[in-house]
Amino acid sequence: MKALVCWLTVLLTAGLAALPAAAQEAEAVPSVDEIVQRANHMAYYQGLDGKSAVLMKITDKNGNVRTREFIILRKNGDGGNQKYFVYFLQPPDVRRMVFMVHKFAALDKDDDRWLYLPSLDLVNRIAASDKRTSFVGSDFLYEDVSGRSLEEDVHELTQVTEERFLIKNTPKNPASVEFSYFTVEIDRKTYMPMKMEYFDKSGTLYRVIEAKKVEPISAKEGDRQVEYLTVTESVVKDLKTGSTTEMKFSNVQYNLGLNDDLFTERYLRRPPREAMR
Amino acid sequence: MRTIPGGCAAAVLLWTIAAASGEEVQKQSFWSQWAPPEVHGFWEARGGYRLQNDRYQKDMSVMETRFQLDLFTYTDWAEFKYKGDVFGDWVQEKGRYQTRETWMFFRPSDTMDVKLGRQVLTWGTGDLLFINDLFPKDWQSFFIGRDSEYLKAPSDAVKVSFFHDLANLDIVYTPQFDSDQFIRGEGISYWNSNLGRTAGEDVHIHTDKPDRWFRDDEVALRLYKNINNYEFALYGYHGFWKSPAGQNAAGLATFPDLNVYGASVRGQVGKGIGNAEIGYYQSRDDENGDDPMTANSEMRYLLGYTQEIGTDFTAGMQYYVEQMLDYDAYKQSPGMTRDEFRHVLTLRLTKLLMNQNLTLSFFGYYSPSDKDAYLRPNVHYKASDRWSMEMGSNIFFGDYRNTFFGQFRDNTNLYAAIRYSF
Structure with missing residues (x-):
């Protein structure tokens, strides 16, 4: 469930679809497992693959701003495995660097x-x-971007409002993370994770991630025209350090038909056109 | 195309393209196929001093201001890159220019890549240890404390890569031998075995370097395959020792013929990344090892392991061995002091702090057999997206003046730099 956490990443993923039934389901409350699975899907797995330009703005407590700009490609594999390709555009000292990840859903297998x-x-x-270290020096963690396995936490549905489900997620292995638990607010209609709050070992809120803008993105699913709801703006605030990172997604595309070969050394050394523009 | 600084570089690119396309293109369509050039680079000032006296060198180890221009553009069928440095070198007291890269890249088919021109090339699994990477290194830049980018000197070469489900193949052809920028006494003193003493600016090493186009050439091959993210590779090289490894009758340092055959593997081991590499250096001008004026053949072995040991804190260790073959033959010549085995241990520690803007790093080589060491501590701070500064040191220890690192002990230096990137 923590996976939801990442709606930020949403763009990368996609898939769900599902929306015709949404109105009906708003009435009944599904099981907590179903909620977290659907939310995880919305945040990380929509479509077969995806692409987006990403602009990050990191503002520290003194108001100093740093930016990161990159293009990210994602492709879904079997059983929740995924591949990521990140091509950096800014700042100048990291320009043209490429970060590639083969992510494994299995808990016992490192990416x-x-x-x-x-x-x-x-x-x-x-x-x-x-996985809980900063992604490119921002307030987003590597795990926020690539997803957190649902198996890592115990999920409880603690509150159901008219618009949202509130899920509390408690790690099965508390020593592996810096939080004691985190909560996720999930939109009841779309199953999009909209807000996440992290509490430290003393129970104090110290980190908040919020989806600021959600947009439907048109895509093809075979011959069918579909829309994938996608978080295109999100913000994380670190209440302890006073640092904030905004992340904006543009030029979001799904189901480009990315080849598995893109995620190999060949393209790591010479990035594909898809990653560069 | 806009007018850009470094117009001559752009001209070179354009010329390359025109030659490559080989057809008359109407002006309109020719220009319209180009993406607007990406213009980047940096300005840097760097200074460093020796921490002890070297009677053959200035106290300044590095003192320069440098401007790098980096241009990139592409068309539907190819990519073009130029990167060049202009710098004022106060140690050598001259202005200098170096083209770091000028290449074109294209993918003629789904299974083939071609990169043609001046380019930086790297392969192999070692961390600042190179067995099957026979591409030129700039040891002078490395030892005086330039940015680590400058350890790799460019090659004037063509790299052709073939991709297949069975395995991938890289072929690098360098039509004219590109040697290392080895230590020759310029700026850094070294052990001169002819004189039996340390020498520097007083006695530069002069070489008889193979330089005939298409005859004194180099071929490097890599056959590689990824199996469940374990990266296996076989290597072959046909060329010359990259730094002097012999001497001719005229007393000039030579680059004897060399073939290298090797293999490597890299992948996850436990919580970290393990790597192993091996290479057989066949010194073709001295296959029996009985020519004291030419380096013997060698075996080289490397084992490495890197793991995260804390938050944004990584440690890596390597064990490396050079084994001289035909050692008995070598020993029969008078005045030969090398051991049969040279053992080297390395340690790398990297810690990121302050939202990864501050990097504390340490790299150390230690040879228990040569009883010498080379330590490279460095602190790097990104003050903003454009400004960065660093400070570091190159520290050499050695019980003897004639060992690999020990000969450089008077070069121990401290440097600092500031850079603006755009």
Whole structure:
């Protein structure tokens, strides 16, 4: 469920569809497992693949601003596995670097990550296994972007309002994370995770992620024209450090027919057209 | 196309393209196929001093201001890149220019890539240790404390890559031998075995370098395959020792013929990344090892492991061995001091702080057999998206003046730099 957490990433994923039944389902309350699975799907798995340009604005407590701009490609595999390709455009010192991830849904299997440094023509394997570290120096964590396995937490439906489900997520292995639990507000109609709040070991709220803008994105599903609801603006606030990161998605596309080959060393060294423009 | 600084580079690119397309294109359509050029680069000032006296060198180890221009554009069928540096070098007291990259890249088919021109090339699994990466290195830049980008010197080459389900193949052809920028006494003193003492600006190494186009050439191959994200590779190289490994009758340092055959594997081991690499250096001008003026053949072995040991904190270790073959033959010549085995351990520590804007890093080589060491601590801070600064040191230790790192102990230096990127 924490996976929902990531609606930010939403763009990357997609798939769901499902929407005709939404009106009806708003009446009945599904099981908590179904809610978190649908929310996870909305946040990370929509479509067969996806692409977006991403602009991150990191503002520290003193008002200093840093930006990150990159293009991200995602392709779904079997059983929740996914591949990511991130091509950096800004700032200048990371321009043209490529970060590639083969993400595995299985809890006991670490993701494989590569970083390509163009000035040295160097393909590096990243040894980092901790997913709760900052993604490119922002307030988003690696796990916010790539998703957190639903198996990692115990999910409880704690509140149902007219518009939202409130889910409390408690880690099965508390030592593996910096929070004691986090809550997710999920839109009852769309199943989009809209807000996440993280509480530290003393029970104090210290981190908030919010979806600020959700847009329908048209795509083809076979011959069928569909719309994928997508979070195109989100914000994370770190209440302890006073730092905020806004993330905006543009040029969002789904079902481009990305080939598996794009996520190999060949394209890591020379990125595909799809990643560069 | 807009007028851009570095117009000559643009002209080179255009010329390459025109030549490559090989057809008369109407002006209108020719220009309209180009993406607007991406213009980037940096300005940098860097200074460093020796921490002890070197009687053969200035106290300044590095003192320069540098401007790098990086241009990139593409059409539907190819990509074009130019990257060049202009810098004022106060140690050598001259203005200098270096083209780092000028290449075109295209994908003639789904299974083939071609990159043609001056380019930086890297492969292999070692971290600042190279067995099957026989592409040129700039050890001078590395030892005086330039940005790590400059360790890799460019090659003037064509790289053709073939991709297949069975395996992928890279072929790099360098029509004229590109040697390392090795230590020759310019800016850094070294052990001169002819003189039996350390030498520097007083005695530069002069070489007899193979330089005939298409005859003194190099071929490097890599056959590789990813199996469940374990990266396996076989390598082959036909060319020359990249730094001097012999001497001719005229007393000039030579680059004897060299073939290298090797293999590597890299992938997840436990919580981290493990790698292993091996190479057989066949010194073709001295296959029996009985020519004291030419390096013997060698075996080289490497084992490495890297793991995250804390938040944004990574540690990596390597164990590397060079084994001289035909050692008995070598030993029979008088005055030969090398051991049969040279063992090297390396340690890398990297810690990111302050939202990953501050990087504390350490890299150290230690050779228990040569009893010498080379340490590279560095602090790098990104003050903003454009301004960064760093400070670091190159520290050499050695019990003996004639070992690989020990010979550079008077080069121990401290440097600092500030850079504006755009």
